[in-house]
Amino acid sequence: MAKVGIIMGSDSDLGIMKGACDILDQFGVEYEINVSSAHRVPDRTAEIASTAVDRGIDVIIAAAGVAAHLPGVVAAHTPVPVIGVPIKSGALSGVDALYAIVQMPKGIPVATVAIDGSANAALLALQMIGIKDKGIKEKMIAYKEKMASDVLAKDKKLQELGVEGYLKDKEKK
Structure with a gap:
């Protein structure tokens, strides 16, 4: 059974990330969801990412605003594909988060969707899973x-x- 991990830097992101949950529910795909900050609880964030394979996670959706380091930090700690969702916040309305997520260094890829694009992140995760899951x-x-x-x-x-x-x-x- 396919499983998606959803991680967000703050509970204030939950309203946006509900869009991803709704899509995954619609497709009947199991997911786990966590709040974990790359800056405030870096060890916990690294543990969530580094144990994703052991928990059966196939794809991770990571959402963050402002500095938006969470998707890249998660990607650095797991072989599982990571999809970043920039959250609209701060003085630049999410553009800073978009640039931070999309501009990952070589070797740490993060697929990136539109600002507040959690539904598309879930759809992309499902398409990745669909490569091997015919259903x-x-x-x-x-x-x-x-x-x-x-x-x-x-x-x-x-x-x-x-x-x-x-x-x-x-x-x-």
Whole structure:
């Protein structure tokens, strides 16, 4: 059974990271979630990362704002793929976190999604897991087919109602 680790630098990130939890729940994939700071509890953070394989973790999603060292520190301590989620915070509204996460040194890769992009982090984790897990891959195919179907249904409705009618109908909901 596939398992994803989610780690965030602060409990204030939980509202954003719930998006990842929701996607993993939707796909029926087990996950563990922790608050652990790369700066405030570095030994605990290193332990969570270095024991991930032993706990059956296939992919780790690590979220952090401002200095955003957490994803890189986690990646330095595990062979498990790490996906970084920059959190919108601080004076630069998450751009500093985005740059910190995406600019990892050679040998410490961290895949990076958009600022506050926890749902996409979970989807990327599922695609990684789907490389070897046929059931997850099939669920991902169905998920993408549903997204496409939803867009086509919206376009059909737009063509039928026109711009004004579509917007009025959308306001009713």
